[in-house]
Amino acid sequence: MHILVTNDDGVYAPGLIALAQTLRKIGKVSILAPDQNWSASGHVKTMHRPLRVKEVILADGSQALASDGAPSDCVALALLGLIEEKIDIVVSGINPNANIGHDVTYSGTVTAAMEAVINGVPGIAISLDSPENHHAHLDYQPAAQMASTITSHVLQDGLPVGVLLNVNVPYLPMEKIKGIKITRQGLRVYRDSLDKRIDPRGRPYYWIGGEAPTAIPEEGTDYGAVYAGYVSITPLQLDLTAWNVIAELENRKWD
Numbered sequence: 001m002h003i004l005v006t007n008d009d010g011v012y013a014p015g016l017i018a019l020a021q022t023l024r025k026i027g028k029v030s031i032l033a034p035d036q037n038w039s040a041s042g043h044v045k046t047m048h049r050p051l052r053v054k055e056v057i058l059a060d061g062s063q064a065l066a067s068d069g070a071p072s073d074c075v076a077l078a079l080l081g082l083i084e085e086k087i088d089i090v091v092s093g094i095n096p097n098a099n100i101g102h103d104v105t106y107s108g109t110v111t112a113a114m115e116a117v118i119n120g121v122p123g124i125a126i127s128l129d130s131p132e133n134h135h136a137h138l139d140y141q142p143a144a145q146m147a148s149t150i151t152s153h154v155l156q157d158g159l160p161v162g163v164l165l166n167v168n169v170p171y172l173p174m175e176k177i178k179g180i181k182i183t184r185q186g187l188r189v190y191r192d193s194l195d196k197r198i199d200p201r202g203r204p205y206y207w208i209g210g211e212a213p214t215a216i217p218e219e220g221t222d223y224g225a226v227y228a229g230y231v232s233i234t235p236l237q238l239d240l241t242a243w244n245v246i247a248e249l250e251n252r253k254w255d
């Protein structure tokens with residue numbers, strides 16, 4: 001089996017190395033990832049400039065390809081033929097922060113897996129719910145182990161057409177992880193605030209700042225599972241239609 005590993009934190013990120021090393025035990029791994037951090041860049045298709053790809057050597061001595069495109073560009077490049085050998089699955093991560101609730105629309109980790117699905121290949125996004133303000137070395141091993149287990153199952157059983165898996169792993173030692181739960185998207189609570197400042201030439205500029213988001217640990221949701229010590233697997237689809245309001249909107253007068 002041939003696994004494409006990518007991420008949104010950049011090809012040199014430790015979470016990508018941990019993921020690639022673990023996945024090498026279950027298949028052949030190729031790496032094509034952005035040459036810089038694209039976190040929270042959403043689903044990107046670069047159309048108005050060329051994309052460059054170069055060979056790089058990672059901290060563990062392994063070879064990888066780095067592109068100046070977004071995570072979704074990296075997946076498109078690989079699946080459209082830049083990597084000649086057929087790719088069976090795309091695994092994106094390991095992101096150092098959880099991607100839960102509405103995060104999935106911002107996340108480069110998740111949109112890389114979405115791009116896989118668009119190209120007819122199963123996609124899995126892996127994120128670690130590391131503690132807020134954790135600046136020390138992160139232990140990616142439990143999340144890498146879970147990623148490998150889940151990837152093996154998907155390689156064996158496949159995924160329904162159009163579906164990707166958004167996996168979030170609690171930041172716990174392996175023996176403290178209680179198991180796996182299939183979940184739905186929960187609710188993030190964003191605490192963004194606008195910070196307006198003045199540049200040296202007297203013009204205003206803006207930072208979208210504020211405190212880190214929190215989330216509601218409701219049972220059955222992604223964050224509810226992670227909060228309770230479980231690995232969360234949320235099946236996502238690119239059909240964003242709000243099916244439950246179609247009938248109501250059809251009954252309105254529109255002209």
Ligand code: MN
Pocket residue numbers: 008009038039040095096109
């Ligand atoms: Mn990231």
